[in-house]
Amino acid sequence: MKKSTSLFLAAVVAVGMMSSTVSADDKKGQKTYLKTCKNCHGNGTKGAAMHTQDEWDDLFAKGGAVIIKKHAGTKAEPYFNGDAFKDQAQDLRDFLFMYGSDSGNVPSCG
Template identity: 45%
Template sequence: MKKLLMLLLVAALSASVAQADAKSGQKVYLKTLKAKFGMNGTRFAAEHTVSEWEDLFDNNAAGFIKEYSARFPSAAGVLTNPEMKDRLQEVGDFAKEYGSDSGNVPSCG
């Protein structure tokens, strides 16, 4: 019983942390990338499935940086800025939380 309670506690804390990262990522997207990409957060997150977002954000977001720098050349400087490295992982958490097949819809319309 004690192990079950501990497992449930760990699961609940993990879900809270993931949600917090997604919320931070949403804020980063809206503040830094929305104007560069010309789309709201809902449309952005729905561009890929959860597994596609996971692939794009692997290896320090290398795939994401490559794809979105090519699609939005004016965003390349922001995406490749070393100060954005950790922030891009938060954007990835946001994108994965609200990917097209996630069943979740962000409130950032």
């Protein structure tokens, strides 16, 4: 009994650590969204709901090639073609995916 309890507690701790890591990425992505996307696409709730989770995956696939192309010729083009987007793309994708239109999730602020 002692061994199974210890194993259960270890699993709970491991899942808890993974959850906070995932949460950190989408929170970081939310900050990026508010800084770089909000002016054109509205608050995070509105922006993330523009696409489903699968659509967000497609937009950010292959280094974000599709989302970069969609922003060609806009005032956001320099951001999407720069190093900042390359550094922030995964966090931004995590935020948008987490709150996509079919996720059932709503961001807390922004």
